[in-house]
């Protein structure tokens with residue numbers, strides 16, 4: 372059988388992971404982006420690293436034409452979130468399979484479009500939920516499935532984004548709720564997918580509160596953090612501001628974003644205390660799952676350190692996972708960094724984790740205590756290996772829908788002040804009855 376031909380849509384920072392893997396292990400046949408400079412930068416990196424010929428590049432409006440002309444079998448979608456649904460539906464409609472970055476879509480209309488296209492064509496949709504591939508996350512799932520804590524009654528989940536990584540969502544398109552769905556969709560889709568998967572259950576009811584507390588013009592002024600500049604690079608007003616990201620600090624960020632600005636005016640380094648932010652930075656969600664487990668979830672994007680804690684309390688005990696990505700956030704400084712992270716973010720160094728099981732009437736048992744691998748606990752690499760094989764996939768379009776359902780229900784609850792019936796919502800999302 373001829374090797375399957377892949378195209379990548381969206382050649383920004385996340386695409387780097389897929390370009391490398393597909394160039395080495397598969398038939399990487401085409402790039403598609405609305406920005407020619409960014410496609411050229413990826414081609415330069417690729418040809419420089421591998422010596423292979425550049426990949427043909429297509430503008431965004433030629434996406435469907437590219438699929439036919441290049442005989443594409445699989446499309447990898449790495450564009451901003453609000454564009455995912457259209458690209459996925461068009462790719463499925465053209466007979467391709469799709470691997471999409473999370474979140475699968477940012478609203479009910481987009482999700483419905485994808486599910487209808489999938490039903491019509493029978494194409495395969497896979498969502499890149501790389502957190503599922505973290506070995507400790509798998510161990511949690513296995514322990515819960517083996518009833519290590521009996522019936523799970525409660526899940527308490529706190530996720531902290533620090534003032535470097537968390538701030539990065541407020542420097543570019545993610546700050547616009549229409550583009551990212553807000554962090555309950557953009558970021559928490561990972562976390563809700565994990566809870567759905569860990570519990571092997573589905574959300575029934577969601578209630579949420581959320582607000583912009585820290586970032587934004589008014590909050591920055593109120594907390595004495597705001598400086599007067601629109602974007603950081605080349606601005607003396609941004610000098611010494613720990614929240615500023617100077618693209619000149621990283622040759623890779625500079626090539627991928629600053630040198631590409633003249634084409635689409637995409638600014639990667641906006642002032643996080645500037646105007647125009649429509650997403651929340653502090654979100655609380657309560658959810659009830661089928662069969663009874665109750666979830667309390669909290670996401671903040673302005674913590675001094677980064678990491679997360681999740682605890683499952685059941686009829687026979689409690690399982691706790693605590694992960695620290697760093698002990699404090701550091702301001703960006705000049706130096707080469709992976710483009711996927713702003714300078715000052717040390718996720719690449721790997722996490723430190725502790726997993727503890729405590730049965731009723733017994734002392735705690737430490738199951739794991741030590742460092743995890745880089746790249747989401749080695750999850751990125753394991754996910755890539757699975758995506759390049761034609762076997763069973765971890766997360767399909769329905770898993771994408773169920774994680775989205777919690778985030779969209781939470782957004783709706785924030786907007787209305789009411790608890791949301793997720794079973795009614797998923798029919799809007801196109802869930803087959």
Ligand SMILES: NC(=O)c1ccc[n+]([C@@H]2O[C@H](COP(=O)([O-])OP(=O)(O)OC[C@H]3O[C@@H](n4cnc5c(N)ncnc54)[C@H](O)[C@@H]3O)[C@@H](O)[C@H]2O)c1
Nearest residue numbers: 381382383384385404405406431449450451452454472473
């Ligand atoms: N799973 C993870 O851990 C993880 C990490 C980072 C990013 N992501 C996801 O990857 C995606 C991309 O994020 P990023 O940080 O690389 O963003 P980015 O802004 O760096 O790159 C997006 C690229 O898409 C291009 N683009 C915009 N509209 C397009 C269109 N209609 N057609 C084709 N190209 C278009 C842009 O020009 C840009 O090159 C997002 O969905 C994000 O959620 C996932």
